Amino acid sequence: AQSVTQLDSHVSVSEGTPVLLRCNYSSSYSPSLFWYVQHPNKGLQLLLKYTSAATLVKGINGFEAEFKKSETSFHLTKPSAHMSDAAEYFCVVSDRPDDMRFGAGTRLTVKP
Amino acid sequence: DTGVSQNPRHKITKRGQNVTFRCDPISEHNRLYWYRQTLGQGPEFLTYFQNEAQLEKSRLLSDRFSAERPKGSFSTLEIQRTEQGDSAMYLCASRLDRTNSPLHFGNGTRLTVT
Numbered sequence: 001a002q003s004v005t006q007l008d009s010h011v012s013v014s015e016g017t018p019v020l021l022r023c024n025y026s027s028s029y030s031p032s033l034f035w036y037v038q039h040p041n042k043g044l045q046l047l048l049k050y051t052s053a054a055t056l057v058k059g060i061n062g063f064e065a066e067f068k069k070s071e072t073s074f075h076l077t078k079p080s081a082h083m084s085d086a087a088e089y090f091c092v093v094s095d096r097p098d099d100m101r102f103g104a105g106t107r108l109t110v111k112p
Numbered sequence: 113d114t115g116v117s118q119n120p121r122h123k124i125t126k127r128g129q130n131v132t133f134r135c136d137p138i139s140e141h142n143r144l145y146w147y148r149q150t151l152g153q154g155p156e157f158l159t160y161f162q163n164e165a166q167l168e169k170s171r172l173l174s175d176r177f178s179a180e181r182p183k184g185s186f187s188t189l190e191i192q193r194t195e196q197g198d199s200a201m202y203l204c205a206s207r208l209d210r211t212n213s214p215l216h217f218g219n220g221t222r223l224t225v226t
Contacts, residue, residue: 009152032212034214036217041219041220041222042219042220043116043118043205043219043220044205044215044217045217046214046215046216049212051212090154090155098143098160098167098168099157100157102154102156105152105153
């Protein structure tokens with residue numbers, strides 16, 4: 001069975017410093033992996049997806065994630081945080097098209 | 113692309129009342145999903161449709177919950193005899209019927225049962 005664990009429920013960074021949001025997954029197959037962002041009272045927006053092509057995936061707003069099969073990880077990074085990045089971030093694993101499992105989320109706070 | 117639209121945005125109801133939410137997916141998307149999200153948690157799958165056919169329902173979807181997509185376009189989610197535990201954000205998403213096609217979410221309907 002597939003599952004996803006987001007290792008930090010809350011991450012706080014200063015504006016202009018790097019962001020690292022950690023995600024580990026478990027899957028019996030070669031999964032698809034996604035990161036979504038949710039701003040307050042909004043729906044979820046796709047940041048990026050990994051689908052067994054390049055292991056380093058670039059997304060919107062300067063975010064990227066690296067798929068590491070040996071570590072079963074798919075961590076999300078950004079070189080320099082912006083105030084507008086403050087939101088909830090969800091890692092998602094899917095090993096069949098209609099079974100997408102969401103992590104519990106990581107709340108990112110960006111301090112001025 | 114007008115995105116996924118959900119109505120209403122907020123609904124406050126008294127325990128025991130019935131409520132119905134509507135979702136209008138992106139027009140060319142034939143797959144439509146309902147999720148429930150409670151505070152501090154990620155979305156939990158409830159059910160999904162391929163066109164008008166409801167193909168899967170989660171065990172979370174008790175018999176008080178029913179979803180329809182009568183013409184393969186918009187969908188409704190009805191909750192009968194609401195309970196306080198039903199208070200949550202109900203999210204709708206749609207996607208193309210294609211491998212690795214991502215979900216596109218609406219802004220959700222926040223239900224509060226008093």
